[in-house]
Amino acid sequence: MKSLSFALLLFAVLLSACNKEKEGEQKPSASPATPDSQVILSTSEAPGSDLKMRIAFDPPLPVMSKKTTFHVKLTDSAGAPVSDAEVGASLVMPMMDMGKNELRLAPSGTGEYTGAGQFTMSGEWEIVVTAQASDKTGKTVFNIRVED
Numbered sequence: 001m002k003s004l005s006f007a008l009l010l011f012a013v014l015l016s017a018c019n020k021e022k023e024g025e026q027k028p029s030a031s032p033a034t035p036d037s038q039v040i041l042s043t044s045e046a047p048g049s050d051l052k053m054r055i056a057f058d059p060p061l062p063v064m065s066k067k068t069t070f071h072v073k074l075t076d077s078a079g080a081p082v083s084d085a086e087v088g089a090s091l092v093m094p095m096m097d098m099g100k101n102e103l104r105l106a107p108s109g110t111g112e113y114t115g116a117g118q119f120t121m122s123g124e125w126e127i128v129v130t131a132q133a134s135d136k137t138g139k140t141v142f143n144i145r146v147e148d
């Protein structure tokens with residue numbers, strides 16, 4: 001019995017240590033350059049991604065069938081900007097096949113890439129952003145909600 005409660009205690013300690021680490025991680029990503037838009041429902045990074053991404057929209061709340069400009073900030077795992085990448089995005093509705101809707105994001109500053117596209121329907125969309133640099137790759141899926 002004693003060893004079981006010790007194991008539980010150890011588990012609890014490890015859990016709280018994990019949470020603290022996560023809180024600490026938020027700080028360096030709070031860069032004022034391209035803050036994540038409030039329109040983002042969730043963000044998930046593909047396993048093995050060396051390149052980290054943040055995204056912002058213009059307009060900040062994308063509207064269906066109107067131009068949306070995408071700004072992606074690309075950094076390496078240490079937070080340094082990566083400017084020599086090929087960056088593209090695919091706009092996908094998770095609930096249905098909306099056809100191919102892809103765009104290229106061109107370099108627009110230190111570690112920044114910009115491109116425009118259109119959401120062809122209101123509702124929930126995934127923006128699948130891929131980046132390929134000389135020796136690193138990254139893929140991040142941003143789930144957002146698009147208004148009518």
Ligand SMILES: [Cu+2]
Nearest residue numbers: 093096098121
């Ligand atoms: Cu649709």
